[in-house]
Amino acid sequence: MISIKNLSKVFSTKTSDIHAVKNLDLEINSGEIFGVIGYSGAGKSTFIRLINRLEDPTSGQVEINGEDITKLDKNKLRISRQEIGMIFQHFNLLWSRTIRENIAFPLEIAGIPKAERLEKVDELIELVGLAGRENAYPSELSGGQKQRVGIARALANDPKVLLCDEATSALDPETTDSILDLLVDINEKLGLTIILITHEMHVIRKICHRVAVMEEGKVVEQGDVLDVFLHPKKAVTKKFVEQVMGDQTQDDSLEVITSTYTSGKILRLHFVGELTNQALISQVARQLNMEISILQGKVTQTQKGAYGSLVVHIDGTPEEMERAIDYITSTSVRVEVLDSAR
């Protein structure tokens, strides 16, 4: 477990003091993927660099499994760092080394004998799906492959924590997804705690269990990803949720659509962390023998299931429609009747 208490970082420049991180408190559980999201300059990078003390805090504590990182002397810090992996936006590989040698680097630092190193490197190359490229140089790889090397390198010393600073921000959407899948895979296989910094809500949505939103050096909102998606409190958070979901409350087009129907009912179905009811529409149609058409909506997958809403139109006798609504209500999908037949 990582517990961060009252952490602050002030950069003193000639002209002014910049409070990059302000009295930050966070608890991050073992084995979870914890996301930190915020706009540029919110202090995300500074925050993550405080965790392995690439940046020394001005005040506060960072405890990793009971050990206060901020109190360690230089040598102990070096040893502790070997148990904290880190990956970077621009990969930061050594161009003078092959893939194999890059991944072996942290093992050399930890003083692992050569035979053991080679074995471990082969294992890691397999894990990140780079078999066959071990003798290539970084310049010969694509961005996604470079990040895979970065991940393998970060995992070399079997860390308990993996820090990711904008690990996918330099990649295209498809490559981003494959790297995110790899992170989830590692999280599940190795039980690794992952702390992930991003400015893309998509990344949070796709792999994080919990999220903290940062603004001006402070955490302004945090919680389970689904909760934050469902009930964003702060304006920043709402904006981030809109990035993925679109603005659900202000849909002009909905009125146009509903006005074209003269009979039946318009329902809005809210999916909140659905794992079991994803086939709901076809179930209703089949079991109740009812016409059900999807008008509009957006459903997205998160680590805790599907999230989003669908606007559907059903038609039939009042009893049939009542039965359909009851059926849906009996599942964990929430129903909202928007418009009844006119």
Added chain:
Amino acid sequence: MLDNMQTIVNQWFPNVDLEDLWIATGETFYMTLLSLVGTFILGILLGLLLYLTARGGIWQNKTFNFIVATIVNVFRAIPFIILILLLFPFTDFIVGTIRGPNAALPALIIGSAPFYGRLVEIALREVDKGVIEAAKSMGAKTSTIIFKVLLPESMPALISGITVTAIALIGYTAVAGVIGAGGLGDFAYFYGFTRRDFDVVFVCTVLIVLIVFLFQFIGDTISNKLDKR
């Protein structure tokens, strides 16, 4: 064999003695290579000190950085010919003589190491900060960062830097020759210029140019081979 060549050469260059020329060329190589090794080591040391003690460096130290930078700048400002004269007592003390190829070495190294040191500093500054940070995040010691990150990552630039320095050094050996260090400069001056045998001066010039080309070629080849960017 040598006699044959001697006759052929003398048809064109009547005053050139091949055996003497051979010895002089050997001396030039000897001075250049040895001083190059010394310059490489001392220059890297100076460059590392300049880089590491600079603002934001691992050993950030304003005073120390200022002192090293001043020494480097002062030695770079002294013209080589004056540096040799200035270093006579020092050379006499270290080498035991002020004549011959060995006597030229201290001046050659001290004259070119500050220049190379600056090139090393520039090369090190070009190393990606992110890579150094990655090494730190893995728990690397400063020595590991120096020997496994900074030097390997800047090696092509270090090699092209030492190539430029080598060419300057070949020039310096010729200057040193004029005050009795031996080598092709010495040969051209005493056997050529002072006796008005300009064919000797000409042959020496051609040889020096060839040596310069050779060093440039070797340097470029190694630098290109190492560069995997």
